[in-house]
Amino acid sequence: MPAPITLGTDESSELVTAGLGAMLGRHSERIRFVAFDPAAPPVPDIVLCDPHAAPDGAARMHELVGLGARVVAFSWRVDPVSVERALAAGALGYLPKSLTSEELVAAVEEVHRDGLVTVRPPVLPGEELTTRESEVLALVCRGLSNDEIGAELYLSINSIKTYMRQIYRKTAMTRRAQLVAWGLRRGY
Incomplete structure (x- = not known):
């Protein structure tokens, strides 16, 4: 069995980091949630970054990508403009914070394997919002x-x-x- 994917976040909120750690603890054979400090290597395999948490989220993502991080945007706000900006800033995906732990693990595995993932908010079958x-x-x-x-x-x-x-x-x-x-x- 391969080693678990290491996942970190640039979130400064203890609530978010503790919540992610608890949520992903049930999937420790697949994902290992690690503390992430951009100033202290090593960089995790994938870093979750909320593009709306900092005044200039795009610059923050560019900075993380410059460190060699594989960045995935992770936000409550999922709209076409935000997704486009995050991907243009170097993010390899865009995930809503409303995902279940299983959905988050599957998405992280997909970006680790394929290099790109975007989960769109569901609407009725066959219907998408323009x-x-x-x-x-x-x-x-x-x-x-x-x-x-x-x-x-x-x-x-x-x-x-x-x-x-x-x-x-x-x-x-x-x-x-x-x-x-x-x-x-x-x-x-």
């Missing part, structure tokens, strides 16, 4: 009204209502509060 629908949903999750979303995206209120109907249909949600909860669980 980039614009994802943008609208992210703004809904930030608490903006339809009028405010329209102003932010330079769209008419009727366009926003059309996007909202599509989002409700694709997510099988019927109320805005349900939609916000659904979106937040998936990193919007």
Whole structure:
């Protein structure tokens, strides 16, 4: 049996690091969660980095990649723009923090084996949110009204209502509060 993959994180939050350690402890034959200090080698096989935890997450990822780390973005916020920016900054993948331990282990193994992984938030079978629908949903999750979303995206209120109907249909949600909860669980 091969040695476990070493996994670290650049998170400074004890809550996050302790939680990851406990979560991954059940999978110690496959993943070994290690303390990671960029100033002290060795660098783990893979480093999880939240691109939204630092003022300039892209620069942080570039720095980690420069140390020889295989970086995977790991965030509550999963939207097309964030994924694109993280991958452009050198991340080999983008994973939502809402993953179960088994899903996280499988994703880490995939990036270790294949070099790239992205887990998209699930929607109804056969349905995916478009980039614009994802943008609208992210703004809904930030608490903006339809009028405010329209102003932010330079769209008419009727366009926003059309996007909202599509989002409700694709997510099988019927109320805005349900939609916000659904979106937040998936990193919007």
